[in-house]
Amino acid sequence: MIQIGVDFGGTKIEAAALDAAGQYVVRTRIPNPGSYDAAIRDVRDLIAAVERDAGATGTIGIGTPGSVDPRSGLMRNANSTYLNGRTFRYDLEHAIGRELRIANDANCMALSEAVDGAAVGARTAFAVIIGTGVGGGLVVDGQIVEGANGIGGEWGHVPLPWMTAEEFPGPACWCGQAGCLDMLISGTGLRKDYAARGGEGLDCPAIVAAVREADPLAVAALDAYVSRLGRAMAMIVNIVDPDVFVVAGGMSNVTEIYPALPDIVRAHVFGGVWEGRIVPAQWGDASGVRGAARLWGR
Numbered sequence: 001m002i003q004i005g006v007d008f009g010g011t012k013i014e015a016a017a018l019d020a021a022g023q024y025v026v027r028t029r030i031p032n033p034g035s036y037d038a039a040i041r042d043v044r045d046l047i048a049a050v051e052r053d054a055g056a057t058g059t060i061g062i063g064t065p066g067s068v069d070p071r072s073g074l075m076r077n078a079n080s081t082y083l084n085g086r087t088f089r090y091d092l093e094h095a096i097g098r099e100l101r102i103a104n105d106a107n108c109m110a111l112s113e114a115v116d117g118a119a120v121g122a123r124t125a126f127a128v129i130i131g132t133g134v135g136g137g138l139v140v141d142g143q144i145v146e147g148a149n150g151i152g153g154e155w156g157h158v159p160l161p162w163m164t165a166e167e168f169p170g171p172a173c174w175c176g177q178a179g180c181l182d183m184l185i186s187g188t189g190l191r192k193d194y195a196a197r198g199g200e201g202l203d204c205p206a207i208v209a210a211v212r213e214a215d216p217l218a219v220a221a222l223d224a225y226v227s228r229l230g231r232a233m234a235m236i237v238n239i240v241d242p243d244v245f246v247v248a249g250g251m252s253n254v255t256e257i258y259p260a261l262p263d264i265v266r267a268h269v270f271g272g273v274w275e276g277r278i279v280p281a282q283w284g285d286a287s288g289v290r291g292a293a294r295l296w297g298r
Contacts, residue, residue, distance in 0.1 A: 022116050
């Protein structure tokens with residue numbers, strides 16, 4: 001038996017089949033078609049192609065942006081906005097002709113890393129997604145914690161804790177609130193902070209390159225970014241106290257963010273004691289598709 005995972009991204013849809021040992025049997029991707037009916041058709045055909053190439057039928061897990069409302073069954077908060085308000089899971093099951101499981105893509109990433117990635121052996125793992133936006137996922141004892149309303153782990157839309165006077169009230173967020181982590185510890189947040197300090201309109205890789213050249217504006221922007229990320233992690237420690245934070249997304253590749261984070265976390269947690277780990281995701285961008293496949297267990 002194989003396990004099939006589908007990672008429904010904003011620009012691409014990736015599918016992979018894993019064997020019992022977690023090795024890839026098939027891995028492929030297609031562009032996101034940009035419309036609902038086409039997405040249902042393309043995912044159906046993608047799964048059929050994976051099973052044909054693998055020579056086996058498998059369980060099916062789907063990792064999506066946003067989440068399914070557990071009461072209505074409707075998708076919500078997806079950046080592929082044509083999914084929102086639609087019965088995506090039901091329509092896919094009808095098109096494919098069998099049951100599937102679905103979870104938020106950040107939760108899939110957390111599950112993947114807990115099963116056979118950087119969080120193996122941890123009882124509690126919190127996934128930190130820091131790319132264009134900010135996402136999170138929580139796994140406890142090998143199980144995703146979605147919460148009663150399906151929004152567990154959505155730390156991107158809580159305000160930055162322990163704001164300084166200069167930071168308060170924080171930038172307006174697309175969700176309607178202000179000071180959200182999505183605006184401050186994403187790659188987008190770093191870029192905007194650098195520009196606000198008088199820097200040129202650089203993207204994140206260019207800002208990091210400038211840090212490595214000791215550009216003072218870039219160094220100040222990255223220092224502020226790391227401080228905010230550490231404070232945000234400390235808030236999670238005070239609520240969940242994970243054994244490990246697993247970090248993914250474009251900013252996870254910036255090695256300069258890791259050395260200072262443990263001390264910042266300890267400076268803000270209750271009692272000042274914390275001995276957890278902060279590590280980059282072992283599977284990187286593949287964690288989403290692998291975690292989707294793992295929604296059926298091992």
